[in-house]
Amino acid sequence: MIERATPIEQAAPPTFEAxxxxxxEMDTPDGFKAELIRGKIIVSPWSMRRYYLPxxxxxxxxxxxxxxxQVADIAPFLFQFPEAGRAYGPDLYVVDETAFEGEGRHLDAAALSLVAEFTSVSTKDVDWHEKLDVYGQLVPVHLVVDMQASEITCFSDPSPHGYRSRRTAPFGTSLPVPAPFDFDIDSSGF
Structure with a gap:
C-alpha cells in the first residue's frame, strides 16, 4: 500500500456576526468581560480595585x-467595530446617549467620542497595540492610562492609518485633551 497525503477539510473561520x-449568548461570570480580539473571544477580569479611584x-x-x-461611564458594554471584526469593552468611555436606544447588548462604536484603557500586566500589549490600531481609525480621542509606567497618553486625530497626534504626561501632572473636550486632565489622583 502506498501512503498518500489526505487533505483535511477545514471549516471556514466564524464570521464577526457569529x-x-x-x-x-455567553454566561460570563460576574466581574469578567468578553471581547472580540484578533478574531477570538477573550474573557478577562474587569480592572482591579486599585484602579477604581483613578x-x-x-x-x-x-x-x-x-x-x-454624551455620557462618561465605566459600565460593561461591548462596542462593535464590524469593519475591523472587533468588539471591545473599554474600561471607560464617552458615548452619545442615543447609542443606548433600541434592543441588543452591543453598541455602535461610531457613537464613541473617547475611550480610555487602564493597562494591566495581562492587557498591556492589547491596549498599546491591538486596540490602539482599531480605535485610531474611528474614535476621536483615546487615552491609555499606563498603570505600570505611571503615565497617561492621549491619542487624537484618527485616520485610516491610525492616530496622528500623541501626547504623554506622567501621573501627577496635567495632560491636554483636544476637541470635543478641550480641557486638561488632572492626573494627580492617579
Whole structure:
C-alpha cells in the first residue's frame, strides 16, 4: 500500500456576526468581560480595585467636559467595530446617549467620542497595540492610562492609518485633551 497525503477539510473561520452572537449568548461570570480580539473571544477580569479611584477621577473630569448629549461611564458594554471584526469593552468611555436606544447588548462604536484603557500586566500589549490600531481609525480621542509606567497618553486625530497626534504626561501632572473636550486632565489622583 502506498501512503498518500489526505487533505483535511477545514471549516471556514466564524464570521464577526457569529462571534458576536456567541459573546451575547455567553454566561460570563460576574466581574469578567468578553471581547472580540484578533478574531477570538477573550474573557478577562474587569480592572482591579486599585484602579477604581483613578477611573472615577477620570470619569468625573470627562463627564464635566463631555459634549452635550454624551455620557462618561465605566459600565460593561461591548462596542462593535464590524469593519475591523472587533468588539471591545473599554474600561471607560464617552458615548452619545442615543447609542443606548433600541434592543441588543452591543453598541455602535461610531457613537464613541473617547475611550480610555487602564493597562494591566495581562492587557498591556492589547491596549498599546491591538486596540490602539482599531480605535485610531474611528474614535476621536483615546487615552491609555499606563498603570505600570505611571503615565497617561492621549491619542487624537484618527485616520485610516491610525492616530496622528500623541501626547504623554506622567501621573501627577496635567495632560491636554483636544476637541470635543478641550480641557486638561488632572492626573494627580492617579
Amino acid at each position: 462571534l458576536l452572537r456567541t459573546v451575547e 477611573m472615577r477621577a477620570l470619569r468625573e473630569q470627562l463627564g464635566a467636559h463631555a459634549p452635550k448629549g
